[in-house]
Amino acid sequence: MPRRPRLELPGVPLHVTQRGINKGAIFLDADDRYHFRRLLRCAFRDHGIALHAFVLMDNHFHLLVTPGAVGALSRAMGWIGQSYVQAFNFRHRRCGALWQGRFKSCLVQSERYLLTVMRYIELNPVRTAMVEAPQDYRWSSVHTHLARARDPLITPHPLYLAMGSDRYERAHAYRQWLDAGIAPDDLQRLRAYASQERALGDERFQHMVETTLGRPAACRRRGRPRQASLREPI
Numbered sequence: 001m002p003r004r005p006r007l008e009l010p011g012v013p014l015h016v017t018q019r020g021i022n023k024g025a026i027f028l029d030a031d032d033r034y035h036f037r038r039l040l041r042c043a044f045r046d047h048g049i050a051l052h053a054f055v056l057m058d059n060h061f062h063l064l065v066t067p068g069a070v071g072a073l074s075r076a077m078g079w080i081g082q083s084y085v086q087a088f089n090f091r092h093r094r095c096g097a098l099w100q101g102r103f104k105s106c107l108v109q110s111e112r113y114l115l116t117v118m119r120y121i122e123l124n125p126v127r128t129a130m131v132e133a134p135q136d137y138r139w140s141s142v143h144t145h146l147a148r149a150r151d152p153l154i155t156p157h158p159l160y161l162a163m164g165s166d167r168y169e170r171a172h173a174y175r176q177w178l179d180a181g182i183a184p185d186d187l188q189r190l191r192a193y194a195s196q197e198r199a200l201g202d203e204r205f206q207h208m209v210e211t212t213l214g215r216p217a218a219c220r221r222r223g224r225p226r227q228a229s230l231r232e233p234i
Helices: 030-047 070-092 110-122 167-179 184-196 203-213
Strands: 014-019 048-057 059-067 103-109
Touching: 014 070, 030 048, 030 059, 030 070, 030 103, 030 167, 048 110, 059 110, 059 167, 070 167, 103 110, 103 184, 110 167
Parallel strands: none
Antiparallel strands: 014 059, 014 103, 048 059
16 A cells, blocks of 8 residues: 655645654664764755754654755655664664654644644653753753754744844743643644644644645544434434
8 A cells, every 4th residue: 555645835844753663762872863963964954954843862753844845854854764774773783674664744833833843842851751851851952942052953943033032032932931831732732643644733724734735634533433323314
């Protein structure tokens, strides 16, 4: 059965996730993460993809990106995935698959959800109890957004830049945004749309995606559709 094409629109951000096979580790040490960063920078530069946020966990990663063209992300991630697995297997004397299938991607409506997705990504180490505060985790874009570093990987999104007139004012506003946390409903929604690879946004945004691409954009409920009873009106 052929793979379903990704939901992609030029200039629309995507939340990208990928996990290790059987929940296994994909990064064993700092050298692994440095190499993955190098691959990201090279591939995204060559394919015209802006990276707005990221976190590299032990057995998965999250990225928030804006590709300049449809198909660019798949080409970039395909090269990154293959190159990284070859280097990882050679370095750690292993063989076989590393990824749990292909990467997942979810369209993100900028005006409503982009900053929420950024916060979700950068709070990941806190939710998993790896650190007490997001800035305590080394492998994340949070240090750029809190003006603690200038990461060449990161292209700040216009919505982040609009949070203040300079990097320190933006950092202060973004720290308050992080400290506010994510509402349980938003957390559930983010996870569902990332898992089903749909379009995270309001009904108007989803209608635009469905009209443009001719494919469903909203999440489906789990389980089989409810069968209509013979007594119910049709």
